[in-house]
Amino acid sequence: MSEKTTIYDIAKALNITAATVSRALNNNPKISAATKKLVMETAAKMNYKQNRLALALKSGKSNNVGVIVPYIDRNFFSAIIRGIEEELYPLGYHVIICQTHEQESTEIDNINALLNAQVDGILMSVSKLTTQTDHFEYVLEKNVPLVFFDRKKDLKGVSTVTIDDFEGGYRATKHLIDQGCKRIAHLSGDWSLEIYKNRYEGYKKALTDHGIALKKEYVIKTKSDIRAGQKASEKLLMLPEPPDAIFSSSDYVALGAIQQLKKHGIKIPTEFCVVGFSNEPFTKFLELSMTTVDQSPVEMGKMAAKVFLEQVKDSNVKIEKKVVLSPTLKIRMSSVK
Amino acid sequence: MSEKTTIYDIAKALNITAATVSRALNNNPKISAATKKLVMETAAKMNYKQNRLALALKSGKSNNVGVIVPYIDRNFFSAIIRGIEEELYPLGYHVIICQTHEQESTEIDNINALLNAQVDGILMSVSKLTTQTDHFEYVLEKNVPLVFFDRKKDLKGVSTVTIDDFEGGYRATKHLIDQGCKRIAHLSGDWSLEIYKNRYEGYKKALTDHGIALKKEYVIKTKSDIRAGQKASEKLLMLPEPPDAIFSSSDYVALGAIQQLKKHGIKIPTEFCVVGFSNEPFTKFLELSMTTVDQSPVEMGKMAAKVFLEQVKDSNVKIEKKVVLSPTLKIRMSSVK
């Protein structure tokens, strides 16, 4: 029973040919009900399982999609993958995962490996350190659908699913203004990544829309970890006129800021408000729960999958879809006076 | 340039045969240095990429492994997957992921799908609701290596990688005893999952080893969420002699307990100590950081991958390896008086 049974085995058992078995198994109309039933039964009896590899080789479709992310154990990305998997699995697709570790060279390697594996599409978030775009063009040349989620590069023929980072930045900042904060600082990330640039732009627009002048010393670019948040907020507090609120592009940075503020005996939210970005799971478990911008990553994954499916449906038509999801502001204790 | 180039294209270009090209590409000894060089060069020039699907069909090895977990966006599992991916990718394997959603029927479906896809092995954590084992036996019949991590079923021929849950429970409890806690309660999970049973056994042993009688009313089985932790601890506080410490088999339950204790004005850790299990990321970000048992999931994933590789190496020898990793107690504020 350990040997795999093929359609030939079934054919032999019934004294018919493999082609007929294949037709019976695939609901081909040109087949008699009798033989079809017979084939179905013996297939079940012999425990036949279709070899997807053979099908893939024949059809040129592997029914696998590749998903590339920086790290799979970052909640934002694993939630996206969950969305992709849940959308695609019912349609018979399998998800192959790769991690770039934020390295461009690894990203290129991942893409080549997935292409060799004949994936039907690649869904990915661009690595922080990626500057070239040749490897993306190469995917397109091979006519393999390419969908960027969250972090993208602007390329012709590539569909993207992102959230409106500008809007996220705007609403976070407006919320702080509504709370009566007058001197709102912003902790940002590297602007070579659009997402951070856009969150900053939203911040800026909200300020000017409400007649608040942008103070250059209130905007600090940092790495995305707790330590960076501590250092940046320390710097802010040393200013002649320190801020009374922080909008951070990262939840981790915001957490570092909160820790540092507390160290200085500053009361949150009464004296100082903080808003983060990403709705990392920990933000709502804090004793002082953190206001943050939710990116609905599972939805983002599902949407990326849907865009991929559209692309596959009309493979002759090159679609270039730009889906922009709306972020949700999760208002919690760190910003409500 | 959009068409895929095969070894036939290279052969045609050089007026040799595909077999020769194949040999050149695969470092076959029976080939002249000259033709080899020539083939290599034109292969590069024509941008040849090996079709892994064809190789897979021919060889019977897909170089894919399937990984099945309840939910991919649970940190514990995504970290394990990270470990698996990082161990296997350098060897040319790709990781296909599936989610059971804790449903037995989905688990069975996942296994069949992966088997159809001709994966070279299946690495998985058993779903909470799984009672049958037929689908696992079936994998073994097909001679596909099967490795369980964390949640396992005892089956002949299946290798497992787990942490020593007994030890974890023992050390967590002993730590509480060392802190001077006298009345230690335990919040457990469903004992049909070995992990919870073993953590409880460790708890029990630590108590008796230190001359503390096990009180039945101090042991409560709950679901693994915050709400359950709140309710269970409420029940404990209503006891005629309420406990002065909780060892919880889940970080979420422990968090719920802490919240409830605070609601009653109970001071942690001075009046009451709490220890969780799993070292979920949020535990160390809490203002009152939580003591918990770390399961080193990335290491667990790497180990599962290594066990799989051993199995593959000697496919004729059936290996049944039981790897048990040691947990680490992360001592934090919630339990240090």
Added chain:
DNA sequence: TTGTAAGCGTTATCAC
């Protein structure tokens, strides 16, 4: 309605 045979891209086993 069913059988025949070619083909998907490789590699392996023969010959030469």
Added chain:
DNA sequence: GTGATAACGCTTACAA
């Protein structure tokens, strides 16, 4: 050292 050919398991014109 290289070429011809079969085989992996399946689908699909084309014939019958």
